[in-house]
Amino acid sequence: MGEPWQEWTVDDAAGWVRAPHAGDDKYSRGVLGMITGSPDYPGAAVLGVDAATRTGVGMVRYIGPRGVRAAVLLRRPETVTVSGRVQAWLIGSGIDPGRRSFMLQGDLQHALASRVPVVLDAGALDLVGTHTAPTVITPHARELANLLVTREVEVTVAEVRADPGGWADRAARELGVAVLLKGAVTHIADPDGDRYTVTADTHWLASAGTGDVLGGILGALVATHHEELALNAEVLTRLAATAAWIHSEAARRASAAVDGGPVAALDIAEAVPQVIGGLLQR
Ligand SMILES: NC(=O)C1=CN([C@@H]2O[C@H](COP(=O)(O)OP(=O)(O)OC[C@H]3O[C@@H](n4cnc5c(N)ncnc54)[C@H](OP(=O)(O)O)[C@@H]3O)[C@@H](O)[C@H]2O)[C@@H](O)CC1
Ligand SMILES: Nc1ncnc2c1ncn2[C@@H]1O[C@H](COP(=O)(O)OP(=O)(O)O)[C@@H](O)[C@H]1O
Numbered sequence: 001m002g003e004p005w006q007e008w009t010v011d012d013a014a015g016w017v018r019a020p021h022a023g024d025d026k027y028s029r030g031v032l033g034m035i036t037g038s039p040d041y042p043g044a045a046v047l048g049v050d051a052a053t054r055t056g057v058g059m060v061r062y063i064g065p066r067g068v069r070a071a072v073l074l075r076r077p078e079t080v081t082v083s084g085r086v087q088a089w090l091i092g093s094g095i096d097p098g099r100r101s102f103m104l105q106g107d108l109q110h111a112l113a114s115r116v117p118v119v120l121d122a123g124a125l126d127l128v129g130t131h132t133a134p135t136v137i138t139p140h141a142r143e144l145a146n147l148l149v150t151r152e153v154e155v156t157v158a159e160v161r162a163d164p165g166g167w168a169d170r171a172a173r174e175l176g177v178a179v180l181l182k183g184a185v186t187h188i189a190d191p192d193g194d195r196y197t198v199t200a201d202t203h204w205l206a207s208a209g210t211g212d213v214l215g216g217i218l219g220a221l222v223a224t225h226h227e228e229l230a231l232n233a234e235v236l237t238r239l240a241a242t243a244a245w246i247h248s249e250a251a252r253r254a255s256a257a258v259d260g261g262p263v264a265a266l267d268i269a270e271a272v273p274q275v276i277g278g279l280l281q282r
Contacts, residue, residue, distance in 0.1 A: 005165055005187070005195045008241040010249075014282040016221065016242040017056075029058030030223035033086035035107050036093040036121075036215070037068040044094020044122075044212040046075045051216030051269040052090070053078065055246070056276060057223050061086055063107050083110075087226035088117045090219030092124025093212040117222050117229050117236065121215045126150065128175050134233035136178040136222075136240050137171075138215055144171055144181055151175065169195060178236045180218070182211055186244040194237045198244035201252035202263070209265030210251070217272060218243035249275045 020029055032052050037045025045068050052060050053076050062072050062079045069081045089111045100108070100123075112118065112131035120128055121138045125147050128137055139147060141160040144167060148155050153174055160167045160181075168187035172179045178190040184203060188196040221239045228235050250271035254263040257271075 013242045013245040014279045017279045026058035030087040031059040032223035033089045035091045041094030042068045042071045047212040048216035051213040052220040054272040055220035057220040088223035090119045092121040095123030097123045138180045140182045180240040190237045196241040214247045
């Protein structure tokens with residue numbers, strides 16, 4: 001038996017955000033490398049880069065096809081689109097695993113050989129287990145069921161939806177990585193038995209691209225905590241829970257700003273700095 005599930009609170013989240021200090025520069029704060037988006041899904045890259053930038057990372061290095069780079073730069077001109085050293089990778093949002101170009105395969109191999117912590121999302125979930133760096137995966141129920149089936153664990157989407165905690169936990173043990181299973185209640189588990197939940201405050205979150213925003217928030221938190229992660233890889237689950245909490249709270253604030261009305265993915269990214277400001281004041 002692992003630990004009981006613990007709902008991640010505002011005070012828990014406040015322990016995992018930090019403001020830069022006088023001695024910092026963009027590199028010491030952490031650089032997030034992102035291999036996301038594709039000609040079919042350029043928006044996923046734009047959403048993830050915007051969310052990561054607004055979470056307060058030192059630099060985002062975006063690696064992707066020319067047209068997607070242009071879209072990213074139009075929204076976030078501070079993004080650097082040349083390769084270089086990074087402290088963490090976010091890989092897979094908006095990538096079709098069945099349509100990886102030769103160039104993309106090379107970029108993926110290079111990223112996964114670099115041994116810095118990795119967030120694997122959407123079209124990169126199949127890469128779990130191909131590298132040794134600390135890893136957190138961010139599937140929704142269908143993606144988790146598909147991934148487990150490829151690893152010879154018989155499970156259906158309906159079964160994952162009926163027992164998300166049990167399957168997040170099982171996946172963490174089977175795959176040997178931290179798992180953030182998305183849903184109205186997000187379950188975060190790791191192979192050592194850490195288990196956290198984040199219960200979404202608003203169901204407006206159930207719309208296209210909000211998962212890409214969550215990936216950006218998490219990637220930024222992982223990059224900015226690279227020093228702690230180098231000492232203790234278990235920190236990944238706490239960063240994942242914090243990312244889910246910030247995401248939920250940003251959606252709540254964005255909806256509250258329109259009297260409880262609908263929010264779209266970019267609205268959530270735009271609310272992130274205020275959420276982080278509030279956490280820093282605690
Ligand atoms: N702006 C962007 O760039 C965005 C990019 N995104 C990126 O897209 C990629 C794919 O992610 P995803 O989670 O959407 O796809 P996936 O897990 O393959 O599920 C497909 C399943 O859905 C079902 N289905 C489809 N239509 C349906 C319908 N009308 N009503 C009911 N069911 C329907 C379909 O069922 P079928 O039609 O086969 O019966 C199939 O089972 C991923 O890389 C992500 O990052 C997204 O974040 C969005 C914003
Ligand atoms: N019914 C719901 N209520 C609240 N949050 C939800 C609900 N359904 C999904 N979410 C959240 O919305 C996000 C959807 O992410 P994802 O499924 O990856 O979508 P996309 O691929 O379109 O970005 C996740 O953060 C998930 O936890």
